[in-house]
Amino acid sequence: xxxxxxxxxxxxxxxxxxxxxxxxxxxxxxxxxxxxxxxxxxxxxxxxxxxxxxxxxxxxxxxxxxxxxxxxxxxxxxxxxxxxxxxxxxxxxxxxxxxxxxxxxxxxxxxxxxxxxxxxxxxxxxxxxxxxxxxxxxxxxxxxxxxxxxxxxxxxxxxxxxxxxxxxxxxxxxxxxxxxxxxxxxxxxxxxxxxxxxxxxxxxxxxxxxxxxxxxxxxxxxxxxxxxxxxxxxxxxxxxxxxxxxxxxxxxxxxxxxxxxxxxxxxxxxxxxxxxxxxxxxxxxxxxxxxxxxxxxxxxxxxxxxxxxxxxxxxxxxxxxxxxxxxxxxxxxxxxxxxxxxxxxxxxxxxxxxxxxxxxxxxxxxxxxxxxxxxxxxxxxxxxxxxxxxxxxxxxxxxxxxxxxxxxxxxxxxxxxxxxxxxxxxxxxxx
Amino acid sequence: xxxxxxxxxxxxxxxxxxxxxxxxxxxxxxxxxxxxxxxxxxxxxxxxxxxxxxxxxxxxxxxxxxxxxxxxxxxxxxxxxxxxxxxxxxxxxxxxxxxxxxxxxxxxxxxxxxxxxxxxxxxxxxxxxxxxxxxxxxxxxxxxxxxxxxxxxxxxxxxxxxxxxxxxxxxxxxxxxxxxxxxxxxxxxxxxxxxxxxxxxxxxxxxxxxxxxxxxxxxxxxxxxxxxxxxxxxxxxxxxxxxxxxxxxxxxxxxxxxxxxxxxxxxxxxxxxxxxxxxxxxxxxxxxxxxxxxxxxxxxxxxxxxxxxxxxxxxxxxxxxxxxxxxxxxxxxxxxxxxxxxxxxxxxxxxxxxxxxxxxxxxxxxxxxxxxxxxxxxxxxxxxxxxxxxxxxxxxxxxxxxxxxxxxxxxxxxxxxxxxxxxxxxxxxxx
Numbered sequence: 001x002x003x004x005x006x007x008x009x010x011x012x013x014x015x016x017x018x019x020x021x022x023x024x025x026x027x028x029x030x031x032x033x034x035x036x037x038x039x040x041x042x043x044x045x046x047x048x049x050x051x052x053x054x055x056x057x058x059x060x061x062x063x064x065x066x067x068x069x070x071x072x073x074x075x076x077x078x079x080x081x082x083x084x085x086x087x088x089x090x091x092x093x094x095x096x097x098x099x100x101x102x103x104x105x106x107x108x109x110x111x112x113x114x115x116x117x118x119x120x121x122x123x124x125x126x127x128x129x130x131x132x133x134x135x136x137x138x139x140x141x142x143x144x145x146x147x148x149x150x151x152x153x154x155x156x157x158x159x160x161x162x163x164x165x166x167x168x169x170x171x172x173x174x175x176x177x178x179x180x181x182x183x184x185x186x187x188x189x190x191x192x193x194x195x196x197x198x199x200x201x202x203x204x205x206x207x208x209x210x211x212x213x214x215x216x217x218x219x220x221x222x223x224x225x226x227x228x229x230x231x232x233x234x235x236x237x238x239x240x241x242x243x244x245x246x247x248x249x250x251x252x253x254x255x256x257x258x259x260x261x262x263x264x265x266x267x268x269x270x271x272x273x274x275x276x277x278x279x280x281x282x283x284x285x286x287x288x289x290x291x292x293x294x295x296x297x298x299x300x301x302x303x304x305x306x307x308x309x310x311x312x313x314x315x316x317x318x319x320x321x322x323x324x325x326x327x328x329x330x331x332x333x334x335x336x337x338x339x340x341x342x343x344x345x346x347x348x349x350x351x352x353x354x355x356x357x358x359x360x361x362x363x364x365x366x367x368x369x370x371x372x373x374x375x376x377x378x379x380x381x382x383x384x385x386x387x388x389x390x391x392x393x394x395x396x397x398x399x400x401x402x403x404x405x406x407x408x409x410x411x412x413x414x415x416x417x418x419x420x421x422x423x424x425x426x427x428x429x430x431x
Numbered sequence: 432x433x434x435x436x437x438x439x440x441x442x443x444x445x446x447x448x449x450x451x452x453x454x455x456x457x458x459x460x461x462x463x464x465x466x467x468x469x470x471x472x473x474x475x476x477x478x479x480x481x482x483x484x485x486x487x488x489x490x491x492x493x494x495x496x497x498x499x500x501x502x503x504x505x506x507x508x509x510x511x512x513x514x515x516x517x518x519x520x521x522x523x524x525x526x527x528x529x530x531x532x533x534x535x536x537x538x539x540x541x542x543x544x545x546x547x548x549x550x551x552x553x554x555x556x557x558x559x560x561x562x563x564x565x566x567x568x569x570x571x572x573x574x575x576x577x578x579x580x581x582x583x584x585x586x587x588x589x590x591x592x593x594x595x596x597x598x599x600x601x602x603x604x605x606x607x608x609x610x611x612x613x614x615x616x617x618x619x620x621x622x623x624x625x626x627x628x629x630x631x632x633x634x635x636x637x638x639x640x641x642x643x644x645x646x647x648x649x650x651x652x653x654x655x656x657x658x659x660x661x662x663x664x665x666x667x668x669x670x671x672x673x674x675x676x677x678x679x680x681x682x683x684x685x686x687x688x689x690x691x692x693x694x695x696x697x698x699x700x701x702x703x704x705x706x707x708x709x710x711x712x713x714x715x716x717x718x719x720x721x722x723x724x725x726x727x728x729x730x731x732x733x734x735x736x737x738x739x740x741x742x743x744x745x746x747x748x749x750x751x752x753x754x755x756x757x758x759x760x761x762x763x764x765x766x767x768x769x770x771x772x773x774x775x776x777x778x779x780x781x782x783x784x785x786x787x788x789x790x791x792x793x794x795x796x797x798x799x800x801x802x803x804x805x806x807x808x809x810x811x812x813x814x815x816x817x818x819x820x821x822x823x824x825x826x827x828x829x830x831x832x833x834x835x836x837x838x839x840x841x842x843x844x845x846x847x848x849x850x851x852x853x854x855x856x857x858x859x860x861x862x
């Protein structure tokens with residue numbers, strides 16, 4: 001058994017008064033907020049599943065303060081969760097900030113013992129998922145998220161690091177296994193078996209849920225993906241890169257909440273972005289006020305899916321051609337014009353393998369949001385439950401085909417084509 | 432850059448007198464040796480490339496003492512190598528002893544600061560490679576080495592460990608990266624480029640060596656294997672499992688020297704055993720006194736190659752069916768008779784993928800012994816250099832085909848068939 005980690009004896013949950021006194025003692029924070037500490041407005045706003053989140057506003061500016069609780073907030077003390085996740089989140093934020101600059105919130109202060117991080121307040125940004133439900137388009141998104149993924153993944157991969165640096169990075173995040181375990185259980189196991197925490201839109205999806213629990217080909221496919229998740233430390237991944245971990249305005253994109261970060265397969269991050277866009281696309285019909293009134297938005301979502309992969313791949317390849325200082329694919333083995341050409345062919349083959357992983361992980365991320373514990377507001381916000389189930393059934397149909405027939409999806413256009421085809425498919429219960 | 436590790440200030444190289452006094456202070460050792468410390472016979476016998484090795488004999492019994500030097504013994508202080516390798520070797524020995532009992536030497540004492548380990552003296556065992564050169568058959572070998580590999584690999588894999596335990600294991604060995612780097616350079620890079628340390632039997636293999644340096648398909652194949660070596664922590668592997676790391680009698684097999692141990696691809700260990708047997712087979716013609724006088728031995732070597740894989744695979748599958756307590760391939764997803772059958776099919780597919788890795792790594796291990804820095808006595812002991820080159824050319828021909836056409840080798844019999852076919856092939860320079 002892996003040993004349980006010890007909680008720092010100085011850890012305590014900070015309530016408003018404690019927090020005010022604590023923050024007043026941190027010069028960088030006091031300067032950022034301005035004015036007298038007694039006048040700071042402190043509001044607890046955490047709507048996530050795990051942590052306390054405070055917004056603090058002073059005379060000059062505001063900050064966000066995130067403190068981990070020693071249990072899952074949504075469930076309570078019966079589901080303990082190590083505070084060390086705040087440490088790993090901080091490590092990941094520092095890595096991402098170094099490589100992507102403004103694409104993550106600036107960290108102002110971190111206290112490992114208190115599992116607390118104070119960050120730049122993102123305003124007027126909103127959670128991207130909420131914007132997508134409204135049918136809002138984000139013109140910066142493709143460029144920003146593809147830069148985020150290309151930079152954070154490439155520069156923590158064997159293409160950019162020496163093997164020694166890579167092993168040190170893997171070891172530095174090895175302790176975050178409790179967060180990995182959540183993913184292993186909730187994404188890669190539970191939706192495919194009877195598990196108390198599973199839920200789905202009943203009764204319409206009962207038969208489909210049963211099908212997914214009975215389909216042994218799917219169980220082989222998800223087990224292979226689970227093994228890849230556990231034992232393919234390709235790069236330092238965000239680990240939870242859905243549209244609820246992204247804050248946006250029309251001009252800015254910020255990626256937040258990397259507490260699930262560890263060295264894992266790159267396709268898991270890329271697949272998360274693509275899956276959540278595909279779910280936004282297939283949930284859109286449930287948010288129509290009149291048939292077709294979200295057609296422009298929906299077309300944009302699919303263009304965005306295509307752009308996310310193609311721009312990610314393009315930028316990753318640019319980095320590989322110019323910044324390959326790692327121990328993988330040593331350029332010394334590919335000299336001259338012929339070597340350069342052969343390596344370029346191999347780069348394309350590498351990206352094709354990564355695309356296969358991406359398709360599989362995108363499918364896994366979709367299925368868990370419909371048959372597992374944690375659902376997406378995209379679907380949940382569809383008040384008519386039968387209409388919601390229709391949208392979800394379409395997403396499940398697409399995901400099932402992506403997981404079982406991943407090799408038939410050789411391009412991102414094949415994925416968006418399949419999504420378009422399923423957009424108006426009617427499940428049997430709706431006919 | 433990965434930081435350089437600090438040498439413990441109490442480290443010192445032990446010469447005979449120091450060693451005698453040191454050992455006399457360790458009760459377990461004094462008891463094992465018996466008699467007065469002044470009467471112990473101490474001989475330095477290290478013929479490896481890296482360490483000091485002493486044999487100490489007392490009135491009652493003997494021990495072997497291995498001390499790491501802060502540099503590569505073969506080269507000298509100009510090639511520093513961290514002492515921590517003795518720590519990782521000790522960790523690996525403990526792991527192997529727990530899982531294979533008598534198949535590794537018993538550890539009597541370990542001193543991390545001195546990078547020193549005292550072990551059971553293996554006598555009258557000899558290095559297996561020397562026995563193979565003599566044409567000696569070892570009837571226990573298949574059973575013992577397949578047990579060693581099945582147990583050590585299975586029980587450190589995702590099939591036997593929780594993901595948390597696995598990540599802790601990976602982290603515990605992450606610091607052994609300097610030893611991994613030797614493999615990365617000498618096996619996966621240097622033989623395919625101009626490197627000062629490379630050597631081969633010249634002039635006969637000059638053209639072949641040039642071919643290997645020019646063949647870009649080979650360079651892609653070896654780069655994919657290198658990436659797998661660096662970023663596929665499937666299990667705690669020995670890391671240097673050639674026939675020079677195995678000591679044998681007719682009745683016993685002992686695996687020694689796991690200082691290259693880390694979490695890597697299982698096929699690397701299995702491929703190492705198979706490659707070194709294939710080299711023994713193809714070197715055998717060079718040790719004939721009369722044509723065909725080693726035919727029985729050679730037939731035994733190829734049977735052994737077949738037995739190593741098939742017994743390994745059989746035992747690994749037995750463990751998987753009965754001891755699968757890990758997070759990989761959860762049995763909950765494969766219930767009932769249909770589930771059991773589907774999981775069994777997937778186990779076969781898993782073994783087929785592992786066999787592909789094994790074939791590729793076996794090829795890499797062969798090529799490095801003929802075109803790289805460290806050569807095998809199997810070939811080196813062939814005094815007639817042209818005859819040696821002929822044997823080596825055959826091994827290179829086989830290895831090249833195994834590396835480039837790995838998928839065409841779907842069974843171990845296909846490998847031994849190809850070996851048999853190349854046994855009497857004459858390279859152009861010999862015609």
